[in-house]
Amino acid sequence: xxxxxxxVEGLKAYYxxxxxxxxREVRAVDGITMxxxxxxxxxxxxxxxxxxxxxxxxxxxxxxxxxxxVEGSVKFDFKNGPIDVATATPKQIEAVRWKHLSYIMQxxxxxxxxxxxxxxxxxDFASRPMGLTGKAFExxxxxxxxxxxxxxxVLKAYPHELSGGMRQRVTIGLATVCHPEFIIADEPTxxxxxxxxxxxxxxxxxxxxxxNAAVVFVTHDMSVHANVADRVGIIYAGRLVEExxxxxxxxxxxxxxxxxxxxxxxxxxxxxxxPALEGRPPNLADPPQGCRFHPRCPLAVDKCRQxxxxxxxxGPDHRTACWRWQDVKPLVGASAPxxxxx
Amino acid sequence: xxxLLDVRDVSKRFTMGGIFGRKTVDAVMDASFSLSAExxxxxxxxxxxxxxxxxLARMILGLEDPSEGEILFRGKRVxxxxxxxxxxxxxxxxxxxxxxxxxxxxxLKKVERYLESTARRFLQTSDxxxxxxxxxxxxxxxxxxxKEVRGRFPHEMSGGQLQRxxxxxxxxxxxxxxxxxEPVSMVDASLRMSIVNLLKSLRDDLKVSVIYITHDLATAYxxxxxxxxxxxxxxxxxGDARTVLDNPQHPYSKLLKASVLSTxxxxxxxxxxxxxxxxxxxDLVGQAGKLVTKPDGREVRVYAGV
Numbered sequence: 001x002x003x004x005x006x007x008v009e010g011l012k013a014y015y016x017x018x019x020x021x022x023x024r025e026v027r028a029v030d031g032i033t034m035x036x037x038x039x040x041x042x043x044x045x046x047x048x049x050x051x052x053x054x055x056x057x058x059x060x061x062x063x064x065x066x067x068x069x070v071e072g073s074v075k076f077d078f079k080n081g082p083i084d085v086a087t088a089t090p091k092q093i094e095a096v097r098w099k100h101l102s103y104i105m106q107x108x109x110x111x112x113x114x115x116x117x118x119x120x121x122x123x124d125f126a127s128r129p130m131g132l133t134g135k136a137f138e139x140x141x142x143x144x145x146x147x148x149x150x151x152x153x154v155l156k157a158y159p160h161e162l163s164g165g166m167r168q169r170v171t172i173g174l175a176t177v178c179h180p181e182f183i184i185a186d187e188p189t190x191x192x193x194x195x196x197x198x199x200x201x202x203x204x205x206x207x208x209x210x211x212n213a214a215v216v217f218v219t220h221d222m223s224v225h226a227n228v229a230d231r232v233g234i235i236y237a238g239r240l241v242e243e244x245x246x247x248x249x250x251x252x253x254x255x256x257x258x259x260x261x262x263x264x265x266x267x268x269x270x271x272x273x274x275p276a277l278e279g280r281p282p283n284l285a286d287p288p289q290g291c292r293f294h295p296r297c298p299l300a301v302d303k304c305r306q307x308x309x310x311x312x313x314x315g316p317d318h319r320t321a322c323w324r325w326q327d328v329k330p331l332v333g334a335s336a337p338x339x340x341x342x
Numbered sequence: 343x344x345x346l347l348d349v350r351d352v353s354k355r356f357t358m359g360g361i362f363g364r365k366t367v368d369a370v371m372d373a374s375f376s377l378s379a380e381x382x383x384x385x386x387x388x389x390x391x392x393x394x395x396x397x398l399a400r401m402i403l404g405l406e407d408p409s410e411g412e413i414l415f416r417g418k419r420v421x422x423x424x425x426x427x428x429x430x431x432x433x434x435x436x437x438x439x440x441x442x443x444x445x446x447x448x449x450l451k452k453v454e455r456y457l458e459s460t461a462r463r464f465l466q467t468s469d470x471x472x473x474x475x476x477x478x479x480x481x482x483x484x485x486x487x488x489k490e491v492r493g494r495f496p497h498e499m500s501g502g503q504l505q506r507x508x509x510x511x512x513x514x515x516x517x518x519x520x521x522x523x524e525p526v527s528m529v530d531a532s533l534r535m536s537i538v539n540l541l542k543s544l545r546d547d548l549k550v551s552v553i554y555i556t557h558d559l560a561t562a563y564x565x566x567x568x569x570x571x572x573x574x575x576x577x578x579x580x581g582d583a584r585t586v587l588d589n590p591q592h593p594y595s596k597l598l599k600a601s602v603l604s605t606x607x608x609x610x611x612x613x614x615x616x617x618x619x620x621x622x623x624x625d626l627v628g629q630a631g632k633l634v635t636k637p638d639g640r641e642v643r644v645y646a647g648v
Contacts, residue, residue: 047530193390193557194601220531223603250605264535266564268587276536
C-alpha cells in the first residue's frame, strides 16, 4: 500500500466571531480524521454548508480568521520534509505552496484576472516557486500547456477571449505547472457543460497519473466521483460520515446518507420514481445532538438522537459512522451489475 | 386539439460591435415546435451553453423579439411591445423559474415579499387576507406553507426550499405554462430530485405544462415527455424523450449521451470520449441540412452528402 501524503487527525476548525460583545461559533469542521495516499484521487462529497469548503481551506493551508483550527493536526509528508499546516508559520507554508501543495479553483471566470493576459498570470503565480525567469520560464510553461492541449497563443490572450473549457484548462495548468505532489480540486467542473466536463475530468485524471500526484477532488455531484475518484469520503454537517473505495460506496453504501445520494441519481434508460431527501442540512451554529443526520434519516432510532456514532471499520478500507450500518441497504437505482455485489 | 404555444420558424440574430467590425451571431435558427393545451407535458430543451436554448426561452417569455418567424400563445402573437394590460395578461399565463434561487430573491428582503408583490399584481387587490390565501395556496402546491416561509430571509433557507418558493411564486397566477431555465443546476445533489419530482407532480396533478431547459440528459430522461436537442442554434433532433435518448441518431445527440457520466462502472475510471465522435459532431456545426421525420416519429436533421 502506498504511503500517506497527508494525515488529518481529529481536525476541528471553527469560525469564531466576536462582534460587539456577541460571540458566535460555527463548527464547520468537527472532528475529521482521514488520510490521503500518494498518487490517488480522493473524492470528497457533501452539500453546500456541510463544511467541505472549510475543510479544504484547512487542507490548502488557507486558514484565515474567523476560521480557526481549534484541535487536531494536518500533517503533510512532502519531499522537502514534513509539515503540519495547522500550526505552520506563513514562511513555512510559502515554501510548499504551489510547488508541493496546489489548488485548482472553482469558477475559472472569477479566478483569472480579467485585465491581465494569461501569460502574466502564469508569471505571477509560478515564476517564483519555480525559480525561473524569462525565456526559460516561458518555454517550460509552453511545454506544460501543450500537455493540456492548449496552444501557446493562450499566453497572449485575455481570459474573456477563451471559452469556459479552455479557461478551466488554464486554471488546471496554473495549478500543475510546478509539478506539485498534492492538488486540491474544488468543484472544477460544476459550471461546465457535459461534453466539456468530461474532457476536463479526463485531463485532470491524465495529468494526475503522469505526475503521480495525489488529488483531493471536491464536488457534490456523485456521478463525477464515480468516474474519477479511487476513494470517496462523504462529509455531512462538518463530519466525515463514510469513506471507502468508490465501487463499494456506490454498490454497497453503509451510511443512509450515502445510500440516498447514490439512489437519487437519475439514469438514462430508467424512469423509476427517485426518492428525494426531505429536510435541510443542519445549521452548523446549532447542530442537532447525537448523529447529525438523524432528523432526516429514515433509520433513526433513539440511540441516534443521543449518542454520536463513532467511525467504524466495516470492510477493507471502508469506514462509516452510523449506529445502524448493518441495516443500510442500497436503495432503488443503485442496483449493481449482476455478479458484482450481493 | 388546440395549441397552447406555437413556435413557428423562429430565428434570432444578434448583432455585435459598432459600425466597424460588425459581427452577427445566429443564436436560434428556424426553430419550430408546438405544445398542446389539452395534454400538459414537460417539454425539454437540451443543449450546451451557446446552443441558443436560453435565447429561445427568452423569446417565448416575450423578453426578446424574434428576428424572423413568430411565436403564438393561444393564437396571440408574443411580442416585446404592447400595452401594459396586454402584457400583464400574458405574464399571468406564462411564468419563468430561474436558474439560481439565491440570485432570484433579493437578499435584503424577506422571501414572502417576492411572493406578495406577484400576488398583489395578478390578483389586482390589496386585500391582505386574499393575498395571504393566494400565497399559501401556491406554497402548498410545492410542499411548503406560508407559516414556514413567513418572516424568513433567503439566506435562512436551503437552496432546494428557495427554489420551491421561486416555483410557488410562478404558480400564483395559475399559469398553464412554466418556463424553467436550468432550475436544478445550482441546487445540491441531495435536494435536486425534490425539485425534479415537483415539476413532475405539477404536470401530473395540476396540469401545468413545463418547458424544462437543461444540459443534464439524465434528469431530462427522467421527467420529460418530448424533447429537442439544440446545437449552435439549430434543432438537430426532436421527438419523444425516451425514443430519442435511448437511441440517439444525430452525431451531436450521440456525443451528448456518451458524455453523460455513468455510475454503472463506478471506480473503473473510464473517461475518454471517442475523439471521432467529437469530430463528427463538430463538423456539422454551420451546415444547414434539414429536419426529416423518421418512422418512429422523431425528427432528425440530415445533411446533403452525408
